[in-house]
């Protein structure tokens with residue numbers, strides 16, 4: 257397993273990726289941002305202010321390290337826990353909050369559940385809740401990039417559960433045959449809701465599946481942001497050089513419940529969670545940055561305060577914004593609103609008020 | 621008699637059938653130790669063990685394919701699809717395989733199994749935790765499609781489904797999973813598949829409905845009664861095979877039909893009801909049939925309360941029919 261920063265603080269200096277001090281601190285800031293957001297949003301969900309939330313907690317190194325290794329032109333096909341990658345591409349926090357709240361600030365008009373972001377401008381593809389579907393789509397987009405010869409690469413994210421889906425099989429099969437420039441990035445967080453990794457597959461890891469499909473598989477310490485960065489960077493370069501796809505397995509752990517609807521105490525042992533909490537990816541990176549003199553305690557406090565302030569400010573803005581217009585129910589189903597749908601819309605607008613009440617929380 | 625939610629009623633039906641018949645097994649995502657994300661399989665793992673309450677890898681086509689193989693080989697599997705919105709990877713197994721097994725083997729191989737799956741909106745689930753997929757399946761000969769609307773029926777119908785020799789798609793309206801509660805007997809009663817139920821008697825119009833739209837229809841009828849119109853509510857309970865007699869009887873009695881469904885309107889299940897009434901009883905109609913349904917758009921998140929048919933929208937439909 258590829259590792260640069262060990263849990264005990266050792267550093268494999270030879271393996272250190274070529275990242276400037278500023279970039280390193282940026283990565284740290286991104287990891288903190290997503291952690292802060294996760295904590296706040298989970299609290300908001302508990303207060304009934306948003307309907308649902310799925311955290312990245314414990315997986316910040318895997319998400320941020322891989323996201324940073326791709327260029328802005330590379331397309332991202334995310335799963336549930338990769339919102340941080342969109343933020344790293346410069347997407348405004350207010351719009352992220354707008355999506356989470358489901359208000360008119362969300363460019364997708366509150367049509368989807370929270371955590372389903374989308375930005376064409378940032379090459380961050382709209383995701384569905386349907387596990388696995390994005391894997392073969394990422395392969396197809398990468399294939400198109402190859403046909404067009406534009407020199408880009410595509411990253412497709414998935415959880416360990418998603419590797420049991422049909423799309424995983426198709427995507428790897430096609431990608432290897434046609435040598436498409438795709439990085440398949442599996443966040444092996446050990447759980448698919450309540451199903452532990454060993455009930456998901458009897459295979460010794462996910463990376464080991466790759467050779468059978470005819471592509472290289474790399475297993476990396478998913479709590480080591482520098483190792484994740486290095487592995488993803490190399491895979492993206494292989495893709496760009498015409499050497500085809502790579503499957504990366506980031507070995508990490510889901511520290512929270514599957515989502516705000518889940519109660520993990522029903523099915524997993526707190527002792528295992530505690531073991532992984534001790535391997536916290538953010539603490540590990542901060543430790544390294546402090547040793548290198550890139551982050552001091554004072555700077556760390558400043559960053560944390562800034563991040564908290566900007567998250568809180570974005571929440572205020574999003575919660576003040578009005579809900580989406582009722583008309584947005586009917587647009588974008590087709591390029592033009594068809595006549596039968598126009599009838600339905602006009603009838604609704606003549607009668608409906610948007611202030612009917614909603615109902616309680618359910619497991620999603 | 622204990623008061624149960626629909627979730628508990630489903631749970632008891634599974635438990636009782638598993639106690640009565642060793643060949644009944646449950647499989648799906650998170651159905652084991654976790655007891656299902658909605659708790660429908662709670663405590664089954666503890667009572668029946670991991671050979672009969674099986675957590676599967678994340679593959680719906682795998683779950684249904686496995687269940688088909690098990691059923692052909694002599695088990696009575698009750699696979700769970702966690703949300704009906706995730707049933708599509710298994711669509712091929714259900715429509716090409718499950719539905720045709722008896723026919724293509726001339727009865728040599730059969731698949732007595734029940735696919736349980738929560739469906740429908742009203743829980744802020746957005747596009748992929750809210751849809752009503754019944755029409756895709758009622759268009760498939762060989763399947764039985766059942767939708768309970770209260771805890772009593774949920775238990776009785778599920779027990780019938782598990783005992784049935786035909787494959788059943790059992791759609792559970794999750795909006796009414798946890799309320800209301802009602803008294804559900806502990807004995808092994810069943811509710812017959814293929815029989816509709818009149819939930820409210822009336823003389824002026826009929827509302828056809830099922831699942832979570834039944835309480836909406838009843839509420840609309842209450843409002844209509846204030847205007848002096850008495851509505852009849854026909855809860856279909858089994859969508860395929862349809863209780864055609866109950867439908868025609870009710871419409872013949874009232875002379876007006878409002879078809880209520882949560883799914884998008886165009887080519888929805890209700891359209892078939894309109895066609896059957898048009899074929900068999902058009903001469904009894906005193907007003908054009910009225911459809912109240914979801915809009916022909918993907919199921920929304922923030923605006924779901926606008927999307928879902930509610931009593932006031934149904935009442936508008938009733939007014940149109942009565943004022944015709």
Ligand SMILES: Cc1ncc(C[n+]2csc(CCOP(=O)(O)OP(=O)(O)O)c2C)c(N)n1
Pocket residue numbers: 336337385386387388414415416417418419443445447448449510514620649678680702706709
């Ligand atoms: C096709 C499909 N089946 C089932 C579900 C319900 N579901 C949502 S998330 C999930 C587990 C996903 O696990 P994994 O792929 O490991 O990703 P993680 O959530 O752990 O990041 C399940 C079963 C779904 N969304 N889509």
